[in-house]
Amino acid sequence: MSIKEMPSQYIAREHEDSIYKMWETSDAFNPDSTSYVLPTKSFSIIMPPPNSNGSLHIGHAVFVTLQDIMTRFHRMRGDKTLWLPGADHAGFETQVVYQKKLEKEGRNWFTIPRAELYQEILDFTLENKKIMEGQLRKLGASCDWSREKFTLDPDIVKTVYATFKRLYDDGLVYRENRLVNWCVKHQTTLSDLEVKHEERVDSLYCINYGPLTVATVRPEPIFADVAVAVHPKDKRYKNLIGKMARIPLINKEIPIIADESVEAGFGTGAVKVTPSVDHNDFELAKKHNLPIIQIIDQFGKLTEPAPEKYRGMKVKEAREAVVADIKEAGLLQKVDEQYVHAVAVCYKCGTILEPRLLPQWYIKMATLRDGAVKAVKTGEVKFVPKRMEKVFMHWMKNLRDWNISRQIVWGIRIPVWYRSSVPPLRVRGGEEGLRASHNPPQPSLILREGDMEIYVGTEPPKDEGWTQDPDVFDTWFSSGQWPFATLGYPNGKDFKDFYPTSVMETGWDILFFWVARMIMLGLYVTGKVPFEHVYLHGLVRDKDRQKMSKSKGNVIDPLGVIDLYGADALRMALVIGNTAGNDIIISEEKIKGYRNFANKIWNASRFVLMNLDPLSPTPLPKGEGRVRVKLTVADKKTLKELDAMAKKVTSHLDKFEFHHAGETLYHYFWHTFADKIIEQMKPRLQIPSPQSSPTRGEEAGRNPSPATGRGQGEGDRKAAQYILHTCLATCLKLLHPFMPFVTETIWQQMPKEKQSMLIVEKWPSK
């Protein structure tokens, strides 16, 4: 395309793909590329690997934009710059997506053998991964594809296993039989973080237990009650402590105990203790050495200790039945139907979680936590915005041990093997059936834990009789090791060159899930923090401030937007008005506005290019074989202002103030360069007239006469060309990290002594 062929409108989709291809094939994204001449510093970002279970959404576009801005900025500065891309198998998240897909197809998840199911999900994931990679390219991501990692790559899994083994050897990971958060729909436990608390209105029943009355919202598991607790100083019940209460309907006697944790003011001041269905009760049972009786099974149905009549009923159904019977027995004293309380639900499906007693692997957080807290306190890891440090600290303070076992198929299998004289799993449906691997060990087996040998290792044991733990890791356990795992810890060259990484840029919604875990595990494994800065962007919301999600159907498809307005327009719309930590509200109007800006850049450039002389493509103030130009006072001022603007942009970028940098550029380019500088130069660009005298020319050069509409001589014309060329070239460089496509497209049209790419041009400011 020649300058004359540049149309008067910039149509992004006609240029973007070929520009990206040019970058990619030139190896410009690779820090080992020859375009880096003796870099003094390195700069690295590990891309938060997108979940490979669907298409990219607008939220991905935010992180791509911000990380690409940083990457391109540092690359142009001459830093040895690595942006390492990746993809996440996203364990539970993907399994949920796939489960829904199977439901739609009318297939039963639980009848498909584990290995087959795993393969299906793997195919599904890899297919999505491929699509996503294409989409990242559409957004202009200048990441080094030659270093791309997938969370299930063998070397990643190897690192994850080694970490687990080390934690085990250090006594920081342990297996314990404990009350866990169980989702009856997804048939797995969840970590505390994956539990959502929702406010619900339920009935609070006051039920007669013989000598006293207890208040409860859960009457259905009363058959598993082991005690009634009261406050030791409660006068009403003081003389009952140590005596017996009676469970309604089965007339079983249970002791009345005293505990400080009971609030005398709540309900009747007496609380039933059902350790297998409530975390508080569980703690109470442990403290008072009470038995723990399971009554709700993995499907949320009542089991054995319940009388025949209620067995097999789901919680809700059982509750109605039990209440009705208690009422009939005349033991229901009062019902408060408007009792508002928080219930724990699955963060994915909203199903009420049933606590269950199961052996799971836990990570001891205390040691890991202390290191991370210290790193943040001493500033080894800095948060942007800073206030997120407070949020981080608050969460860290209240950290409990982390359950990393998941009873799902899709993930990294826990490298633990058991051997016992009794079968480790009581299975239904045979070895091949999925239930076998899905189901957690039955309670009866748990009691035999002591009889089992446990083998923890990165490789399976050599001798006979071992069975691998059917569970997989919580996906955040492996992704918590992402920064060092991807760089080839411990001996990889990249690990030496790029670890600790410079910036971790991600959404604040995964601050606890991911960022905290990366800091803790990074410090534990490598002894160093995984990154120096954490930049947390907000969530993209729609006009009604709703979080965009597939299930709500309010997603903006970034690919559709790119096709209409261009990737550059989308990127600018996501950067400007977006401050760290705050949510981003995006509208089509805004994107259109920056499409217009791209067009403005295009046309201003077109004008400049049309007015440069082909014979002296790069006008210079002095130079061999070139016409001598003399800059006016105004010209010098223009250059000074340009330089100041470049410094300002650079400083903003250094401080992670991307919105300021973008706004500064937008404003300068449009309202200073295009509106003022170009307009002022127009008269000086006229073909010089023979009449103009040098004296008058110099005088008028400072004040081009609008009356004649003429510039003053060849030298002055060259000066004008020089100013325009310099301003444009500088602006294109500065704008490149934000709007890589349009700037590079124009750059390819700029008169140059030799072929070059803007992506590796030198940054025009310190």
Next chain:
RNA sequence: GGACGGUUAGCUCAGUUGGUAGAGCAUCGCUUUUACACAGCGGAGGUCGCAGGUUCGAGCCCUGCACCGUCCACCA
């Protein structure tokens, strides 16, 4: 129950160490001037949530309040 954030022009948001309020979009008027109508020029529009305080001076600092939002949390 704990904690955090927000409240600035019709809308979405900036406002860097306190010094007579800013941008984009929308809107109104004019201009179809040979880079661009995805444009140019010009205009209108805010007692910066409320009440006190510190200061020569506060959108910015302090105290209290109101409203909105978010996160954390095993109280029946």
